[in-house]
Amino acid sequence: MNTAGGFEALDTVVGSDAPVLPATQRHARPGAHHAELVEQAVAVLRQAAAEHAGAVVQASSLGVEDMLLTDLIHRHGLDIPVATLDTGALHPQTLELIDRLRRHYAIEVQVWQPRQEAVVEFVARNGREAMYRSVDLRKACCAVRKLEPLGRMLEGRSAWVTGLRREQSAQRDGVRERETGDDGRVKFSPLAQWSLGDVWHYVAGHGVPYNPLHDRFYPSIGCAPCTRAVAVGEDQRAGRWWWELDGAKECGLHSEQGHAVGARP
Ligand code: SF4
Numbered sequence: 282m283n284t285a286g287g288f289e290a291l292d293t294v295v296g297s298d299a300p301v302l303p304a305t306q307r308h309a310r311p312g313a314h315h316a317e318l319v320e321q322a323v324a325v326l327r328q329a330a331a332e333h334a335g336a337v338v339q340a341s342s343l344g345v346e347d348m349l350l351t352d353l354i355h356r357h358g359l360d361i362p363v364a365t366l367d368t369g370a371l372h373p374q375t376l377e378l379i380d381r382l383r384r385h386y387a388i389e390v391q392v393w394q395p396r397q398e399a400v401v402e403f404v405a406r407n408g409r410e411a412m413y414r415s416v417d418l419r420k421a422c423c424a425v426r427k428l429e430p431l432g433r434m435l436e437g438r439s440a441w442v443t444g445l446r447r448e449q450s451a452q453r454d455g456v457r458e459r460e461t462g463d464d465g466r467v468k469f470s471p472l473a474q475w476s477l478g479d480v481w482h483y484v485a486g487h488g489v490p491y492n493p494l495h496d497r498f499y500p501s502i503g504c505a506p507c508t509r510a511v512a513v514g515e516d517q518r519a520g521r522w523w524w525e526l527d528g529a530k531e532c533g534l535h536s537e538q539g540h541a542v543g544a545r546p
Pocket residue numbers: 368370412419420422423424426427503504505506507532
């Protein structure tokens with residue numbers, strides 16, 4: 282696996298000042314039932330807020346789908362707090378988006394970080410580029426930087442809201458709007474049926490803030506070492522853990538049964 286090649290591609294695209302067509306213009310394409318999709322998504326969010334009052338959270342990845350959901354939550358005055366993970370390995374553009382999100386909607390955004398001692402120990406033992414050496418080490422890094430803080434984020438919550446869509450990958454084609462995990466926690470995915478075109482149509486039409494990396498051909502954005510731009514025609518998740526086989530391209534935040542795995546109550 283040529284990691285250097287991955288970083289070169291990343292630097293070329295992110296560092297370039299060449300003008301690009303914004304993602305809103307590239308992707309916005311409403312389906313015939315766009316208005317119904319919006320209504321259904323709001324209905325799912327209302328249900329989450331009503332049935333789990335005070336015990337539901339939007340676990341935002343800060344990707345475009347989650348930015349859309351935050352817009353719907355804010356626009357409809359729903360009592361669903363927004364939380365996200367700062368793994369310590371995010372792009373500067375993603376960190377800046379957290380502040381933009383706070384300012385744009387005048388809301389609090391909870392930021393959950395991994396335990397520093399666990400990160401230091403993992404890096405000391407396995408190195409900074411451990412994720413490229415094996416799937417097991419990559420998953421171990423995700424466990425330390427993502428799953429453990431997610432477990433704390435969800436502690437005491439009976440439900441969470443995610444931006445998962447079926448179209449994102451083969452691993453996600455079974456996502457439903459409402460799923461209950463083995464732990465009894467309900468996961469709401471109001472955009473399960475949305476297409477990428479519908480997502481960007483909403484974002485363009487409502488002035489939703491989004492990560493500028495989306496304009497630079499990053500459809501899915503995670504930690505910097507594990508995310509790159511994709512080429513035309515590539516899968517929406519192709520830029521994540523691109524050195525691994527397709528079947529492994531999940532970090533464990535979302536299991537097949539639709540619940541958070543790893544540390545959880
Ligand atoms: S996405 Fe990469 S850097 Fe981020 S937690 Fe997983 S392996 Fe570590």
